[in-house]
Amino acid sequence: MAKMAASMVESKDDQFRKIFKFYKRRNPPPDYSDVIDFSKAVPSDKIVAAKLEPAEVSDVEAESVGLQPVRDWRAFGLKDYPGFLFISNPFLRGSQAFWARQCLKTYTLKPNVCNLDMHMSPSDTQDIWSKSVHELSAAPSGKREPKTLLERLRWVTLGYHYNWDTKTYSADHHTSLPADLYLLSLRITAACGFPGFNAEAGILNYYRPDSSLGIHVDESELDHSKPLLSLSFGQSAIFLLGGICRQDAPTAMYMHSGDMMLMTGQSRLLYHAVPRIVPAPQGEAALEREGVSLKVGSVLEPVSEEDWLLCSSYIQSSRVNVTVRQVLGPGQSFPDTQSAHQRTDAGQLVGYHEDKVVGNHDDQSGKRMRSSSWDSGQT
Ligand SMILES: O=C(O)CCC(=O)C(=O)O
Ligand SMILES: [Mn+2]
Numbered sequence: 001m002a003k004m005a006a007s008m009v010e011s012k013d014d015q016f017r018k019i020f021k022f023y024k025r026r027n028p029p030p031d032y033s034d035v036i037d038f039s040k041a042v043p044s045d046k047i048v049a050a051k052l053e054p055a056e057v058s059d060v061e062a063e064s065v066g067l068q069p070v071r072d073w074r075a076f077g078l079k080d081y082p083g084f085l086f087i088s089n090p091f092l093r094g095s096q097a098f099w100a101r102q103c104l105k106t107y108t109l110k111p112n113v114c115n116l117d118m119h120m121s122p123s124d125t126q127d128i129w130s131k132s133v134h135e136l137s138a139a140p141s142g143k144r145e146p147k148t149l150l151e152r153l154r155w156v157t158l159g160y161h162y163n164w165d166t167k168t169y170s171a172d173h174h175t176s177l178p179a180d181l182y183l184l185s186l187r188i189t190a191a192c193g194f195p196g197f198n199a200e201a202g203i204l205n206y207y208r209p210d211s212s213l214g215i216h217v218d219e220s221e222l223d224h225s226k227p228l229l230s231l232s233f234g235q236s237a238i239f240l241l242g243g244i245c246r247q248d249a250p251t252a253m254y255m256h257s258g259d260m261m262l263m264t265g266q267s268r269l270l271y272h273a274v275p276r277i278v279p280a281p282q283g284e285a286a287l288e289r290e291g292v293s294l295k296v297g298s299v300l301e302p303v304s305e306e307d308w309l310l311c312s313s314y315i316q317s318s319r320v321n322v323t324v325r326q327v328l329g330p331g332q333s334f335p336d337t338q339s340a341h342q343r344t345d346a347g348q349l350v351g352y353h354e355d356k357v358v359g360n361h362d363d364q365s366g367k368r369m370r371s372s373s374w375d376s377g378q379t
Helices: 002-013 015-024 059-064 096-106 128-137 179-191 305-315 354-359
Strands: 047-049 074-078 081-088 155-159 201-207 211-216 228-234 236-241 251-255 260-263 272-278 319-325 369-371
Touching (some): 015 211, 015 272, 096 179, 096 228, 096 305, 179 228, 179 260, 179 319, 201 211, 228 305
Antiparallel strands (some): 081 260, 155 201, 211 369, 228 260, 228 319, 236 251, 236 272
């Protein structure tokens, strides 16, 4: 009884949960008038122009990862959130297509780990992209098509592979972070005043139109003085940024394709969540393939017509978010206690399945994504 009373008080004061539910609601849909849209933002009582470090990244370095010259970036902070930085799509026209393709075709390849590994064999999940192309072309006409692997993909981990059960990273479950993503992260963070950022782990979240990501704090990295970088491609999201406790009402903002966020300093450990995916303002063309001219030294590669077909059809209804994290500070190593419960390969993770995550997702512990079809109504 006392426990029940305590949980009632807790949920009454949980302003974050209240606002999360407000934006997640389908019927009637929420009122979006309080959602900040940085693509149209001007400094106000809430929004401040953020100072960047254009001298840290040359125009050639920016261009080689598909970014505009840093002096042209539109960067903002929020008055109530010191250390939070939002950059409104600084990508060069056409270059997001390359990064979206990497997220769907390249970063999903082994040895990277994904949710499908939890209940499928490595050979079944080893080339999600090609299998999905094949599944689509082989789909029997007239019948209800089974979901492709790409449609069932929810997350991929890179570098130090995050262990969702123990909520840790560990030295012996590590593969190399893709070099192009490492360089992109290095350039963005340097431009934002964090030179020498060492991208060591990545989590990609794949959102279908009805997906959401529960309320959580990213605190498993051992060095919180380093920024957490977040990039998005495809459809837009409502992103909620809260405080250090759940009683603090969060601020809602749109995250559109190409937008970036850095959570640093006092904002590094704030609660946040994605209650809803919303259509990109420019409709299906959330990102485009045409327009980029590749120079020598660019990490970008042309996206073939064939790749673009699947990529654009996926992105028409979905969103991909990439968070890049530095796990260890300079000279830091993993404490011994972690090695007691770490896992060494994807094959050992088969006991984990989505329902388990869905059930306890809205606190820090089981923070993964879910679709409304799995919704237990608890969020
Ligand atoms: O999808 C997003 O914008 C947020 C992702 C996130 O918070 C995470 O992966 O920890
Ligand atoms: Mn997060």
